[in-house]
Amino acid sequence: xxxxxxxxxxxxxxTSCHGGVQPRTxxxxxxxxxxxxxxQDKYHPHAFLNLSxxxxxxxxxxxxxEPEKSKKCLDCxxxxxxxxxxxxxxxxxxxxxxxxxxxxxxxxxxxHTRKDWKxxxxxxxxxxxxxxxxxxxxxxxxxxxxxxxxxxxxxxxAAGHPDLYFEQAxxxxxxxxxxxxxxxxxxxxxxxxxxxxxxxxxxxxxxxVARSANRFWPEYAELDCxxxxxxxxxxxxxxxxxxxxxxxxxxxxxxxxSRYVVFREVAxxxxxxxxxxxxxxxxxxxxxxxxxxxADIAAAAKxxxxxxxxxxxxxxxxxxxxxxxxxxxxxxxxxxxxxxxxGVRAAEQAAMAFxxxxxxxxxxxxxxxxxxxxxxxxxxxxxxxxxxxxxxxSFTKAMRxxxxxLR
Numbered sequence: 001x002x003x004x005x006x007x008x009x010x011x012x013x014x015t016s017c018h019g020g021v022q023p024r025t026x027x028x029x030x031x032x033x034x035x036x037x038x039x040q041d042k043y044h045p046h047a048f049l050n051l052s053x054x055x056x057x058x059x060x061x062x063x064x065x066e067p068e069k070s071k072k073c074l075d076c077x078x079x080x081x082x083x084x085x086x087x088x089x090x091x092x093x094x095x096x097x098x099x100x101x102x103x104x105x106x107x108x109x110x111x112h113t114r115k116d117w118k119x120x121x122x123x124x125x126x127x128x129x130x131x132x133x134x135x136x137x138x139x140x141x142x143x144x145x146x147x148x149x150x151x152x153x154x155x156x157x158a159a160g161h162p163d164l165y166f167e168q169a170x171x172x173x174x175x176x177x178x179x180x181x182x183x184x185x186x187x188x189x190x191x192x193x194x195x196x197x198x199x200x201x202x203x204x205x206x207x208x209v210a211r212s213a214n215r216f217w218p219e220y221a222e223l224d225c226x227x228x229x230x231x232x233x234x235x236x237x238x239x240x241x242x243x244x245x246x247x248x249x250x251x252x253x254x255x256x257x258s259r260y261v262v263f264r265e266v267a268x269x270x271x272x273x274x275x276x277x278x279x280x281x282x283x284x285x286x287x288x289x290x291x292x293x294x295a296d297i298a299a300a301a302k303x304x305x306x307x308x309x310x311x312x313x314x315x316x317x318x319x320x321x322x323x324x325x326x327x328x329x330x331x332x333x334x335x336x337x338x339x340x341x342x343g344v345r346a347a348e349q350a351a352m353a354f355x356x357x358x359x360x361x362x363x364x365x366x367x368x369x370x371x372x373x374x375x376x377x378x379x380x381x382x383x384x385x386x387x388x389x390x391x392x393x394s395f396t397k398a399m400r401x402x403x404x405x406l407r
Contacts, residue, residue: 001107001125003104003126004126006104007109008090008094009099012033012098017034018035019034028180041176044095047078047096048074048092058159062158063156072156075149077096079100081104085104104126107125108122108125119131137197137200140168141201142204144164145208151211153219163225167201167348167349167356168193168194170355170356173190187363188364190357191356191357194266194356195263195270199315203309206304210298211298214298217294217297218290222255223253223288224253226390239393249290252289255287256343257346258343258345259349261339262353264276267311269324270318274310322365325360329406332350333399333404333406334400336399336403340393340395340396340399344387345387351384354380367406372405373405379401380399383395
């Protein structure tokens with residue numbers, strides 16, 4: 001048997017496979033996964049087409065590339081693999097399709113339809129193990145945070161590419177999900193997904209900082225975008241100037257800490273962060289210092305990433321219960337002023353994490369006040385709609401109100 005090749009999503013679309021209209025309950029999978037992806041997913045199936053929309057074309061002109069042909073774009077907006085890895089049925093126009101996440105299917109496609117076939121048998125044949133939360137998060141953040149081969153730098157953002165932000169549990173919830181949630185074996189799967197996802201995105205963000213420092217520094221995509229790109233107000237109304245610039249010289253754009261501020265609270269409730277807190281503070285200090293040596297930044301980021309990796313594996317096996325999840329939500333609400341002072345990206349992480357934790361809590365502990373919480377969280381998310389005009393005071397007020405609804 002040769003190397004597994006990529007077939008394209010058409011090989012999964014039969015109504016007897018994954019192309020059904022209604023989900024099945026008598027089988028181990030829903031069997032409508034392809035239909036959900038093709039019809040309900042607003043993002044992944046259309047990723048390639050976005051390269052040719054007006055914004056994509058304008059970005060191409062600015063960057064002097066052809067987005068529909070450039071590896072820089074195709075690596076995330078399509079399934080971009082070598083020609084010798086493509087089966088005859090493969091078509092890059094399908095965007096981010098089944099095998100982008102699940103791996104090349106030619107060696108297990110036929111076998112995995114057998115009734116006696118086990119999921120685990122497909123893994124050595126090329127299937128990617130998305131049931132493993134760490135591996136799943138790694139696959140997601142390979143585009144949503146970046147790798148050595150896939151990255152969004154400041155040049156691309158200036159040309160029109162959105163800044164990258166991500167939270168695993170929240171993004172999974174709005175995909176929409178096309179898999180059965182293992183609530184019977186892991187009733188706290190949303191909370192665990194949140195904890196693992198927070199760790200992996202922080203780890204990969206730190207790896208990205210290390211790569212940027214070794215390649216080209218300063219790389220402004222690693223900094224807090226809205227420390228510069230924000231609505232200007234009179235000095236008397238500036239919350240940034242009122243807050244001051246702790247840990248850095250006024251005028252120096254800071255490291256974007258959003259991928260740590262919430263994870264720190266979650267990890268502390270699940271056993272602590274060890275020396276990671278000190279290591280992230282060192283990264284913050286170095287990145288926010290225009291006189292720091294890139295080699296020192298890279299070394300500090302790499303060390304912090306290694307520490308985060310250990311925490312990710314601890315999150316994977318952590319014990320969750322109603323009391324601990326309630327504590328996490330209350331801590332996020334109670335520290336929302338400190339989180340908001342770190343900027344809108346940190347506030348976004350707090351809102352998404354709180355929301356994911358409540359979903360897990362409500363399903364297991366039956367909070368009984370879901371309508372009130374949904375209304376409160378709608379107000380929270382409204383405070384994040386205009387990042388450039390973000391108001392920490394408004395966010396904190398809304399987040400604390402959501403905390404007061406908890407019971």
